[in-house]
Amino acid sequence: MLHVGIVGVSGFTGLELVKLLLHHPAVSIDYIASRSHIGEPLSNIFPSLNSICDKKIEAINEDRLKSLDVVFLALPHGVSMELVCKIHNKIRLIDLSADFRLSKDLYEKWYKTHLCPDLIETAVYGLPELNKDKIKDAKLIANPGCYATASILAILPFLDIIEGDVIIDAKSGVSGAGKSLREDLLFSEVASSFRAYSVAKHRHQPEIKQVLSEMKPINITFVPHLLPINRGILVTIYANLPTIFDEVFLFEKLKRFYINEPFVRVLKNLPQISNCVGTNFCDMSFALDKDNNRLIIIGVIDNLLKGASSQAVQNMNIMFGLKEEEGLNLKPYYP
Ligand SMILES: NC(=O)C1=CN([C@@H]2O[C@H](COP(=O)(O)OP(=O)(O)OC[C@H]3O[C@@H](n4cnc5c(N)ncnc54)[C@H](OP(=O)(O)O)[C@@H]3O)[C@@H](O)[C@H]2O)C=CC1
Numbered sequence: 201m202l203h204v205g206i207v208g209v210s211g212f213t214g215l216e217l218v219k220l221l222l223h224h225p226a227v228s229i230d231y232i233a234s235r236s237h238i239g240e241p242l243s244n245i246f247p248s249l250n251s252i253c254d255k256k257i258e259a260i261n262e263d264r265l266k267s268l269d270v271v272f273l274a275l276p277h278g279v280s281m282e283l284v285c286k287i288h289n290k291i292r293l294i295d296l297s298a299d300f301r302l303s304k305d306l307y308e309k310w311y312k313t314h315l316c317p318d319l320i321e322t323a324v325y326g327l328p329e330l331n332k333d334k335i336k337d338a339k340l341i342a343n344p345g346c347y348a349t350a351s352i353l354a355i356l357p358f359l360d361i362i363e364g365d366v367i368i369d370a371k372s373g374v375s376g377a378g379k380s381l382r383e384d385l386l387f388s389e390v391a392s393s394f395r396a397y398s399v400a401k402h403r404h405q406p407e408i409k410q411v412l413s414e415m416k417p418i419n420i421t422f423v424p425h426l427l428p429i430n431r432g433i434l435v436t437i438y439a440n441l442p443t444i445f446d447e448v449f450l451f452e453k454l455k456r457f458y459i460n461e462p463f464v465r466v467l468k469n470l471p472q473i474s475n476c477v478g479t480n481f482c483d484m485s486f487a488l489d490k491d492n493n494r495l496i497i498i499g500v501i502d503n504l505l506k507g508a509s510s511q512a513v514q515n516m517n518i519m520f521g522l523k524e525e526e527g528l529n530l531k532p533y534y535p
């Protein structure tokens with residue numbers, strides 16, 4: 201039995217981790233912590249958990265953390281690394297924040313001064329479909345960003361044949377912003393509306409570029425939008441092809457690429473958010489714009505699950521030699 205802790209349990213991804221791990225056959229949730237609500241049952245913060253998880257929230261305590269097998273950090277970026285710097289050599293960690301995803305230079309350009317830059321190189325970027333072997337031995341997992349997960353998974357199978365710059369048009373539900381109290385996220389600002397934000401200056405642009413550039417030089421233009429829904433991400437990717445490719449060949453190429461991956465569903469029809477929400481799936485398909493030799497790839501995930509918490513559990517399973525799908529046999533919420 202793995203003894204597990206969750207820090208940042210009062211946030212959205214923390215809640216998802218609790219829901220997943222409560223039913224994980226190889227896990228005991230020994231410790232849940234957050235900055236506030238200490239001593240309160242988790243079900244006080246999330247009444248949806250009444251009589252499901254009334255466990256009390258504890259203060260963040262380094263000694264308690266060190267006694268566990270693995271800890272999930274569901275904290276804001278900047279806060280997470282403060283803790284990682286102190287406890288990294290005692291315990292295996294899965295960090296949902298951005299603190300260990302980027303090189304030091306990129307991190308400091310897009311975020312802030314890094315407190316323990318030497319640790320960045322020891323961290324493994326936790327995208328199982330890309331880095332499974334490295335994840336097995338990792339002590340510190342940098343769980344990928346939600347937009348980055350959907351975008352990288354959609355581009356990877358075609359990376360060897362696309363040429364030139366890639367455009368990613370991305371849309372996310374509001375839970376991607378966490379449980380933050382922000383004026384621009386008020387119901388009346390978001391409902392019945394649709395807007396772009398952080399155009400060509402979003403922090404997932406360097407994340408996606410860094411990961412893909414390790415395989416092939418590539419330029420990315422990334423434009424996120426806020427959908428008036430709770431959860432889910434859909435990315436539409438425009439990539440140029442050097443010549444006309446046969447559609448059947450491209451479909452087989454995509455299928456073959458993910459043939460052994462339990463959580464990528466390659467579809468003939470176009471994917472939609474409601475078919476993925478509530479699961480660890482990434483649904484994906486493509487269309488060929490023959491007039492312009494352009495490949496248009498569409499990928500969909502649940503930002504809180506494959507984009508964060510269930511991907512973190514998938515990483516834990518791989519790290520501890522469990523079946524990759526353990527505890528992740530989730531059914532979509534549709535309708
Ligand atoms: N939401 C999403 O779709 C995704 C989120 N992520 C990343 O996962 C991490 C968690 O995100 P999410 O759950 O959405 O965020 P939330 O804002 O919903 O929750 C944040 C959690 O961090 C705690 N916290 C905030 N500030 C501090 C602090 N200074 N010291 C200690 N604890 C603090 C909060 O505790 P308290 O309530 O007690 O203040 C809360 O438990 C973030 O790094 C986010 O970027 C990654 C992928 C997708």
Ligand SMILES: CC(=O)N[C@@H](CCC(=O)OP(=O)(O)O)C(=O)O
Nearest residue numbers: 297298345346347372373376377
């Ligand atoms: C809708 C929304 O606001 N989404 C978030 C995505 C955050 C995310 O995935 O997390 P990291 O900060 O861990 O990279 C954003 O655009 O910042």
